[in-house]
Amino acid sequence: MGLRTAPPPIAWLMRQALERPRVISLAVGFTDEATLPVNETRALLEGILRSTRRGRAALQYGTTAGDAALRACAAARVRVQDAGAPGARGGAAYLPERLLITNGSQQLLYLVTEALCDPGDIVLVEDPTYFVYLGIVQSHGLRCRAVRLTPEGLDGEDLKRVLTRLGREGELGRVKLLYMVSYHQNPTAITTSLERKRAALDVLRHFERRAGHPIYMVEDAAYRELQAGDAALPASALVLAGAAERVVYASTFSKPFATGARVGYGLLPRAVHQVAVRLKANHDFGTANLLQQLLLEALRSGVYDRHLAVLRKRYACKAAVMLDALREHFPPAVGWDEPRGGLYVWARLPPRHKTGLRSRVFREAMARDVLYVPGAMCYADDPTRRKPAHEMRLSFGGARTGEMRVGIERLGAVLAEVC
Amino acid sequence: MGLRTAPPPIAWLMRQALERPRVISLAVGFTDEATLPVNETRALLEGILRSTRRGRAALQYGTTAGDAALRACAAARVRVQDAGAPGARGGAAYLPERLLITNGSQQLLYLVTEALCDPGDIVLVEDPTYFVYLGIVQSHGLRCRAVRLTPEGLDGEDLKRVLTRLGREGELGRVKLLYMVSYHQNPTAITTSLERKRAALDVLRHFERRAGHPIYMVEDAAYRELQAGDAALPASALVLAGAAERVVYASTFSKPFATGARVGYGLLPRAVHQVAVRLKANHDFGTANLLQQLLLEALRSGVYDRHLAVLRKRYACKAAVMLDALREHFPPAVGWDEPRGGLYVWARLPPRHKTGLRSRVFREAMARDVLYVPGAMCYADDPTRRKPAHEMRLSFGGARTGEMRVGIERLGAVLAEVC
Numbered sequence: 001m002g003l004r005t006a007p008p009p010i011a012w013l014m015r016q017a018l019e020r021p022r023v024i025s026l027a028v029g030f031t032d033e034a035t036l037p038v039n040e041t042r043a044l045l046e047g048i049l050r051s052t053r054r055g056r057a058a059l060q061y062g063t064t065a066g067d068a069a070l071r072a073c074a075a076a077r078v079r080v081q082d083a084g085a086p087g088a089r090g091g092a093a094y095l096p097e098r099l100l101i102t103n104g105s106q107q108l109l110y111l112v113t114e115a116l117c118d119p120g121d122i123v124l125v126e127d128p129t130y131f132v133y134l135g136i137v138q139s140h141g142l143r144c145r146a147v148r149l150t151p152e153g154l155d156g157e158d159l160k161r162v163l164t165r166l167g168r169e170g171e172l173g174r175v176k177l178l179y180m181v182s183y184h185q186n187p188t189a190i191t192t193s194l195e196r197k198r199a200a201l202d203v204l205r206h207f208e209r210r211a212g213h214p215i216y217m218v219e220d221a222a223y224r225e226l227q228a229g230d231a232a233l234p235a236s237a238l239v240l241a242g243a244a245e246r247v248v249y250a251s252t253f254s255k256p257f258a259t260g261a262r263v264g265y266g267l268l269p270r271a272v273h274q275v276a277v278r279l280k281a282n283h284d285f286g287t288a289n290l291l292q293q294l295l296l297e298a299l300r301s302g303v304y305d306r307h308l309a310v311l312r313k314r315y316a317c318k319a320a321v322m323l324d325a326l327r328e329h330f331p332p333a334v335g336w337d338e339p340r341g342g343l344y345v346w347a348r349l350p351p352r353h354k355t356g357l358r359s360r361v362f363r364e365a366m367a368r369d370v371l372y373v374p375g376a377m378c379y380a381d382d383p384t385r386r387k388p389a390h391e392m393r394l395s396f397g398g399a400r401t402g403e404m405r406v407g408i409e410r411l412g413a414v415l416a417e418v419c
Numbered sequence: 420m421g422l423r424t425a426p427p428p429i430a431w432l433m434r435q436a437l438e439r440p441r442v443i444s445l446a447v448g449f450t451d452e453a454t455l456p457v458n459e460t461r462a463l464l465e466g467i468l469r470s471t472r473r474g475r476a477a478l479q480y481g482t483t484a485g486d487a488a489l490r491a492c493a494a495a496r497v498r499v500q501d502a503g504a505p506g507a508r509g510g511a512a513y514l515p516e517r518l519l520i521t522n523g524s525q526q527l528l529y530l531v532t533e534a535l536c537d538p539g540d541i542v543l544v545e546d547p548t549y550f551v552y553l554g555i556v557q558s559h560g561l562r563c564r565a566v567r568l569t570p571e572g573l574d575g576e577d578l579k580r581v582l583t584r585l586g587r588e589g590e591l592g593r594v595k596l597l598y599m600v601s602y603h604q605n606p607t608a609i610t611t612s613l614e615r616k617r618a619a620l621d622v623l624r625h626f627e628r629r630a631g632h633p634i635y636m637v638e639d640a641a642y643r644e645l646q647a648g649d650a651a652l653p654a655s656a657l658v659l660a661g662a663a664e665r666v667v668y669a670s671t672f673s674k675p676f677a678t679g680a681r682v683g684y685g686l687l688p689r690a691v692h693q694v695a696v697r698l699k700a701n702h703d704f705g706t707a708n709l710l711q712q713l714l715l716e717a718l719r720s721g722v723y724d725r726h727l728a729v730l731r732k733r734y735a736c737k738a739a740v741m742l743d744a745l746r747e748h749f750p751p752a753v754g755w756d757e758p759r760g761g762l763y764v765w766a767r768l769p770p771r772h773k774t775g776l777r778s779r780v781f782r783e784a785m786a787r788d789v790l791y792v793p794g795a796m797c798y799a800d801d802p803t804r805r806k807p808a809h810e811m812r813l814s815f816g817g818a819r820t821g822e823m824r825v826g827i828e829r830l831g832a833v834l835a836e837v838c
Contacts, residue, residue, distance in 0.1 A: 006697070015482060018481075018482055028480075030479060030480055031479065031480075033479065034475075036474070036475045036478040036479060037478065038468050038471055038474030038475055038478060039468075039474075041468055041474070041709075042464070042465060042468035042469065042474070045461070045464045045465075045468070046461060046464075046465065049457050049458075049460055049461035049464070050461065052457055055455070055457030055460070055461070056452050056453075056455045056457055057679075058679050059455040059456065059457060059460060059677035059678070059679035059680060060449060060450065060452065060455060060677075060678055060679050061447075061449055061450075061678045061679065062437075062679070063434055063437055103522060103702075103703040103706075103707070104703055104704065106701075106702070106703050106704060107702055107703045110701060110702050110703070132700075132701070132704075135697075135700065135701045136701045139697070139698060139701045258478035258479075258709070259478070259479055259480045259708075260476075260477050260478035260479050260480065260481070260707060260708035260709045260712075261478060261707055261708075261709045262703065262707045278425070278554075278558070279558060281551075281554065282525075282529060282551070282554045282555045282558045283522075283525070283526055283529050283702070284521075284522040284523055284525050284526045284529070284681065285523065285525060285551075287522075288522070288679060288680055288681045288707060288710055289678075289679035289680075290460075290677070290679045290680045290710070291707055291709065291710065293679075
């Protein structure tokens with residue numbers, strides 16, 4: 001099994017960022033160092049561990065699915081976020097017993113994919129998509145079909161075309177899920193509208209009759225809370241009719257709070273939840289209770305939301321700095337859209353200019369100690385289309401603003417030479 | 420994949436223990452509540468988070484394989500433990516770059532099994548063995564062959580018989596690893612001697628020529644530090660000739676310190692380490708950095724070892740309480756050996772009396788609010804032998820001493836009625 005697992009590019013990029021202190025990493029989605037809630041965490045942990053009773057509970061094993069209070073709290077939080085959005089309904093999808101606490105949302109994606117897919121199965125992904133998810137896909141021996149992404153999000157018409165073609169090829173029986181990053185997508189920063197989610201779910205429901213089994217929609221909402229402004233975000237797919245039995249909603253407290261205290265979660269259809277909990281019992285019995293208690297206390301006390309407000313302002317500011325630098329230093333042939341949240345800017349070179357690990361752009365950038373994620377890493381291996389190789393993902397999450405300006409300036413110089 | 424994953428009995432047993440507060444659980448391997456290092460943890464975290472620099476590092480992502488200082492510290496700890504034991508050698512097996520930090524040793528076992536095995540492969544396990552490992556095996560679609568366990572540990576002669584038979588059946592090519600719990604085994608409390616480990620490794624090496632690939636020895640040393648007395652324990656299999664390329668050594672800081680702060684680790688042959696790190700990147704990028712820093716600080720400051728000394732005395736005392744109660748309340752037809760460490764007593768009823776979930780003994784015990792692990796759960800599905808069903812695993816880890824006496828008394832009454 002493992003032997004087919006290729007080295008994940010994220011690991012290499014993270015190591016570069018950690019081991020070469022001079023490198024300006026615009027690659028990895030590290031969180032902003034200066035805003036990490038050190039004092040808040042100290043106070044919260046102090047509060048938990050001052051009480052013998054609570055302290056002991058935090059240092060003991062918990063249940064595999066997670067702490068009951070945290071599960072209820074997380075489920076209610078998603079429900080409230082959706083209730084505030086147009087088109088929202090309450091309902092079965094938000095029941096705490098459908099919630100699963102995981103080691104970051106990454107583990108949730110892993111468990112769900114492990115639960116639903118067999119080697120050789122097909123998963124549908126956005127084009128481009130979150131590249132670490134492609135590692136999960138590769139590791140499980142799955143195949144991908146990419147679905148077009150437009151500025152409004154996943155294109156339902158293209159989804160229909162992809163599934164129609166798979167039907168003609170006799171492959172519908174292998175299609176198990178659609179994976180989408182619905183808010184401030186990684187890497188493009190696109191947010192998918194609720195209409196687009198509804199359209200996609202309708203298409204999946206339509207084709208699952210011929211597939212002979214459910215085709216799940218896995219909505220990765222990891223960046224939902226990291227929005228720059230105050231504009232209302234679309235509701236999650238959980239509000240849609242039938243969602244309770246078809247939508248897996250994955251999210252996390254790690255990026256909005258502290259990535260060193262990894263606590264993610266998901267709301268899952270009952271049948272998927274049951275299997276995912278079993279798998280999690282085999283993986284690790286359950287996420288470390290101490291971290292769960294920390295997040296629970298952060299949420300209950302309001303510390304989490306106060307920190308989130310600070311963080312959102314901070315990222316909005318860092319995004320503005322990056323965009324300013326891009327306007328100043330990138331040649332006019334390079335385009336990008338302005339993100340409204342998340343941690344990334346997706347820059348597009350003219351298609352003839354490549355950005356991959358072996359490209360002149362990447363090598364020149366590395367020579368000047370600047371690291372980015374080559375766009376091609378974010379595209380699935382899909383035999384039905386050529387993989388674009390002229391884009392780059394730039395993160396404004398981890399780098400300091402001064403560094404970021406320097407990094408973009410250096411990268412701009414490289415691009416000016418090449419383009 | 421996941422759909423073949425059966426509900427793990429551990430999850431059910433843990434839930435009973437957590438959700439039915441009146442139940443006296445002698446089943447789950449929870450750690451002793453009263454000794455959980457609440458004050459120590461508070462002070463250590465306070466120390467880490469008082470410094471902005473260290474605090475930020477602890478709240479940021481780390482690398483997938485784990486914090487470099489903790490990896491070095493854990494590797495050195497195993498080296499020292501082995502150096503103190505007869506037959507020890509230093510060497511390549513203890514290099515920190517072979518160490519991987521995981522979410523408890525459970526995740527290490529999962530990753531290694533995922534790395535080495537394909538569905539349909541065969542793993543060799545002790546008879547009986549750690550039942551949660553059987554969940555991993557089942558979930559990956561693997562088959563088991565059980566190897567006889569004697570009071571000195573795994574029986575090399577029986578290992579040879581099992582492999583010879585597999586050779587006759589043309590199945591040697593499917594045998595990928597031998598899993599053993601080498602110190603104070605779960606469930607029998609047996610410690611395997613170094614001679615037995617050497618014999619086993621020799622047998623594996625002998626047969627791997629015909630298998631056509633390495634057959635790894637996975638040594639689970641989770642209970643190594645939880646010994647009751649001061650007698651020298653055998654060295655790990657890492658001291659054996661050729662071990663650096665064949666032995667996976669798994670252990671944990673969770674049970675000896677705090678199960679709510681799950682940090683396990685393993686020393687792995689280079690090739691296995693590389694694949695396990697890739698898989699871990701797909702699972703979760705790396706174990707929560709905050710927990711790693713907590714354990715590192717506990718180890719460096721001496722808090723870990725001071726706590727361990729307290730814990731060992733505490734478990735020795737609880738084991739004595741349980742053994743006293745067993746002598747007082749269990750009928751003479753029931754036998755057991757005195758554990759020298761770990762968390763378990765393995766009790767044997769006369770073979771005609773069953774202890775399974777549907778047995779009269781189990782149901783009567785549940786009716787009196789006492790929970791144990793039925794022995795049959797600890798035996799692999801091995802078509803070549805009948806599964807014994809007359810034993811029970813009793814844990815002196817989690818229950819309070821008073822509870823434990825009551826629990827054993829009630830269980831004794833049930834057994835007196837039945838046997």
